[in-house]
Amino acid sequence: xxxxxxxxxxxxxxxxxxxxxxxxxxxxxxxxxxxxxxxxxxxxxxxxxxxxxxxxxxxxxxxxxxxxxxxxxxxxxxxxxxxxxxxxxxxxxxxxxxxxxxxxxxxxxxxxxxxxxxxxxxxxxxxxxxxxxxxxxxxxxxxxxxxxxxxxxxxxxxxxxxxxxxxxxxxxxxxxxxxxxxxxxxxxxxxxxxxxxxxxxxxxxxxxxxxxxxxxxxxxxxxxxxxxxxxxx
Amino acid sequence: xxxxxxxxxxxxxxxxxxxxxxxxxxxxxxxxxxxxxxxxxxxxxxxxxxxxxxxxxxxxxxxxxxxxxxxxxxxxxxxxxxxxxxxxxxxxxxxxxxxxxxxxxxxxxxxxxxxxxxxxxxxxxxxxxxxxxxxxxxxxxxxxxxxxxxxxxxxxxxxxxxxxxxxxxxxxxxxxxxxxxxxxxxxxxxxxxxxxxxxxxxxxxxxxxxxxxxxxxxxxxxxxxxxxxxxxx
DNA sequence: TTCATACTTCGATCTTAACCGAACCATCGG
DNA sequence: CCGATGGTTCGGTTAAGATCGAAGTATGAA
Numbered sequence: 001x002x003x004x005x006x007x008x009x010x011x012x013x014x015x016x017x018x019x020x021x022x023x024x025x026x027x028x029x030x031x032x033x034x035x036x037x038x039x040x041x042x043x044x045x046x047x048x049x050x051x052x053x054x055x056x057x058x059x060x061x062x063x064x065x066x067x068x069x070x071x072x073x074x075x076x077x078x079x080x081x082x083x084x085x086x087x088x089x090x091x092x093x094x095x096x097x098x099x100x101x102x103x104x105x106x107x108x109x110x111x112x113x114x115x116x117x118x119x120x121x122x123x124x125x126x127x128x129x130x131x132x133x134x135x136x137x138x139x140x141x142x143x144x145x146x147x148x149x150x151x152x153x154x155x156x157x158x159x160x161x162x163x164x165x166x167x168x169x170x171x172x173x174x175x176x177x178x179x180x181x182x183x184x185x186x187x188x189x190x191x192x193x194x195x196x197x198x199x200x201x202x203x204x205x206x207x208x209x210x211x212x213x214x215x216x217x218x219x220x221x222x223x224x225x226x227x228x229x230x231x232x233x
Numbered sequence: 234x235x236x237x238x239x240x241x242x243x244x245x246x247x248x249x250x251x252x253x254x255x256x257x258x259x260x261x262x263x264x265x266x267x268x269x270x271x272x273x274x275x276x277x278x279x280x281x282x283x284x285x286x287x288x289x290x291x292x293x294x295x296x297x298x299x300x301x302x303x304x305x306x307x308x309x310x311x312x313x314x315x316x317x318x319x320x321x322x323x324x325x326x327x328x329x330x331x332x333x334x335x336x337x338x339x340x341x342x343x344x345x346x347x348x349x350x351x352x353x354x355x356x357x358x359x360x361x362x363x364x365x366x367x368x369x370x371x372x373x374x375x376x377x378x379x380x381x382x383x384x385x386x387x388x389x390x391x392x393x394x395x396x397x398x399x400x401x402x403x404x405x406x407x408x409x410x411x412x413x414x415x416x417x418x419x420x421x422x423x424x425x426x427x428x429x430x431x432x433x434x435x436x437x438x439x440x441x442x443x444x445x446x447x448x449x450x451x452x453x454x455x456x457x458x459x460x461x462x463x464x465x466x
Numbered sequence: 467t468t469c470a471t472a473c474t475t476c477g478a479t480c481t482t483a484a485c486c487g488a489a490c491c492a493t494c495g496g
Numbered sequence: 497c498c499g500a501t502g503g504t505t506c507g508g509t510t511a512a513g514a515t516c517g518a519a520g521t522a523t524g525a526a
Contacts, residue, residue, distance in 0.1 A: 007319040008253035010326055016246030016514075017238045024240065034473060041315040047515055049474060058326045068523040069470045078325075082318050089315050093243055093291045137370030249484075267503060278486055282504060300491040301502050 013058055014086065018043050019051045027080050028206045029115040029167070031064060031071035037170070077183065080114035081172060112207040113172060116187030117194070117208070121218070125190070126171075126182040128222035141169035141182070151186065154221075155193050161185040194218070235252070246291055247319065251276050252284045255305075260313050261439045262348040264297060264304035310416065313347035314405060343433070343441040346405060349420030350427070350441070354451070358423070359404075359415040361455035374402035374415070384419065387454075388426050394418040427451070 016019055021041040026032065031042070038048030052072055055061045062075045074080055110121040117125060129135045132145030143151070143158070152158055161168050170184030182190070194200050199214030210218060248252055254274040259265065265273070271281035288294045291321045295308045307313055343354040350358060367380030374436055376384070381391055394401050403417030415423070427433050434446030443451060 005250045005253060006323045007257065007316060008248055008250045010319055010323045011246075012248030013244075013246050015241055015248035017241045018236060018514080020241035020244065043372065043514085044516060045473070046475085046517085050514085053474085060322070060326070070473070076321070081314075082322050083240060084317050085318055086243055088240045089293070090243045095253075104441065137375070142370070189314065247480060268501095278503070279487085279505085283484085286504085303503070383470090389495080 010058065010060075013054060014061065014083075016051070017041075019055060022048070022055070023074070023079075023083055025205070026061070026072065026074050027083060027114060028112040028162070028202075029074070029080075031073035033069045033071055037072065055129075064211055066148060075115065077114050077166070077170075081183075083144065084113060084118075084172065106203070106207045106209070110210060111192070111206040112202070112208060113181070113206075114188075115191065116183050117191045117200075118172070118181050118182070119208075121208075121210070122181030125222050126180060127180070131223070135169060135182070137169075141184075143169060143186070151190075154190070155196075156186070156189045158186075162190060190198065239293060243291065243293075246287060246293065247316075249284070250274075251280065252288060253372070255281070255284060255288070256307070256312075256316055258348060258438070259294070259305065259307050260316060261345040261435075262307065262313075264306035266302045267302055270305065270461040300383075307347065310347050310399070310403075314416075317351075317405065339436070339440045339442070340438075345424070345435070345441060346414070347421075348424065349405070349414070350418050350424045350433075351405070351414050352441075354389060354441075354443070355414030358451075358455050361412060362415070364456070368402060369437065370402075374404050374417075376402060376419070384423075387423070388429075389419070389422045391419075394422060 018041040023038050025037060032051060034049055035045055037052065039050055040043045042050070045230050052061065052063075055073070056063050058078050059075055061072045063074070064071045077145075091161065108119055110119045112115065113122070116122070126135070129147065132146075132150075133144055135141050136144055148158055158168075164175065164185055166185045168184050168186045169182065170187065171180035172183035172187070181187070191200075194214070195202070197214070197217075198211060199218055200208050200210050201217040203209055247256065251274040255270050258270060258273040267282055267285060270276055270285065271278045274281055274284070282383075285294065285296075289296050289305070292308055293312050294305045297304045297306070341352050341354045343350065345351065346355070359368070362380065365379075365383075366377055368374050368376055368385050376391070384414070385391055391401070397418055399418045401419045402415065402419050403414035403420065404413035405420070414420070424433075425446070428435070430447070430450075431444060432451055433441050433443050436442055
């Protein structure tokens with residue numbers, strides 16, 4: 001009738017457990033096949049295929065055919081952002097399950113949000129960068145000249161990033177912490193450099209684990225002369 | 234299984250047309266009775282009562298009893314923000330209806346987003362304030378000293394706002410425009426002052442209309458020496 | 467060609483939940 | 497105390513859609 005149904009159709013799409021599983025699985029930014037997603041969602045191949053068709057029709061996913069596989073990925077960072085926002089709401093809702101497993105703790109410590117670092121470490125990264133005067137602004141973020149030098153030194157091609165359509169700095173609200181972490185092209189580039197250097201390793205799902213040395217270097221780089229983040233098992 | 238269901242339960246709540254209608258009706262920040270919401274959603278009283286109970290249980294709404302009425306309102310600005318975000322997704326989804334009625338145009342021009350100004354005018358307000366150097370930052374917004382003087386002069390008690398828990402400046406993504414408008418305590422205060430002064434009138438639903446004089450004063454205040462926003466019927 | 471894998475489409479079943487009628491509480495006005 | 501209005505609870509109906517088995521299509525390998 002009014003404008004309600006407009007949001008209802010999207011929300012209904014996200015409201016099915018199988019589809020929600022598919023989407024959250026894709027939140028790490030990778031592209032997965034139908035069978036992989038079916039497994040992740042806990043449904044059969046046919047069922048998953050149907051769900052993916054719907055999500056694709058709604059432009060929440062993009063499909064890519066390679067041989068006899070079809071790879072699906074989130075169609076953009078904005079989709080991931082809405083999903084994170086919903087997780088935040090879910091937390092306040094009380095729907096979040098009480099049993100906080102070990103994997104959950106790992107997730108809170110460090111995880112991938114689409115293609116950048118999230119969780120405690122992600123929030124710490126942004127806070128540290130702001131404290132050091134590399135990035136300024138609270139909600140609309142911008143690089144300082146000092147920051148430009150720092151990240152160039154870190155091995156990031158800023159000019160290249162700025163050519164793209166994607167915003168360089170973007171504050172992305174973290175559902176587990178209550179603060180923002182750094183998204184955007186820069187956030188993605190930083191994570192990419194960190195994996196290149198072996199600071200961090202991708203586990204199953206969205207979990208990221210820092211190597212022992214990686215954690216130390218991360219700390220000296222982004223939060224010098226400051227308490228380090230407590231280690232989480 | 235995974236973490237999907239966490240978001241699924243919330244999303245499913247938003248995914249029913251009746252409930253979506255209820256929520257979007259409440260997006261103007263007012264508190265409405267069960268019967269009013271039933272009417273807005275196009276369902277009977279009993280049905281609406283059931284929906285409201287669910288939304289209340291999920292902490293998306295807060296209820297307030299007054300005599301034999303029960304007033305419901307959104308439980309916070311963050312709920313409204315998620316709803317706006319979903320509208321944004323809906324647009325990209327193509328689910329947005331093609332028939333763009335006259336009311337739709339009015340909505341795009343100026344509307345209430347929870348308790349602050351949104352739509353073309355809302356975006357223009359923030360842009361103007363930034364251009365004049367009253368507010369700085371792109372995503373995390375902050376008042377400049379010049380801005381503090383300006384809004385104090387505008388009749389806003391900044392010290393009072395800063396005492397509250399609510400962030401003073403907050404960028405809120407606009408679903409119709411593609412830019413942010415100003416939310417937070419300051420956004421709410423500005424709209425409040427504008428209605429006090431008779432610049433703007435609240436229509437049915439979320440629509441806001443500027444008086445002729447109000448539009449002029451709005452323009453001189455926030456976008457001096459610049460093209461004015463085109464008038465929308 | 468033939469077989470196997472990856473996926474889609476179709477059809478039937480079955481669960482969920484939205485919906486309303488009717489009856490039941492609560493509050494207000496007299 | 498009574499009637500009227502606003503809201504909730506209950507039960508039965510109904511419609512939507514999630515699910516999977518089975519059959520069909522496309523790609524790759526042998």
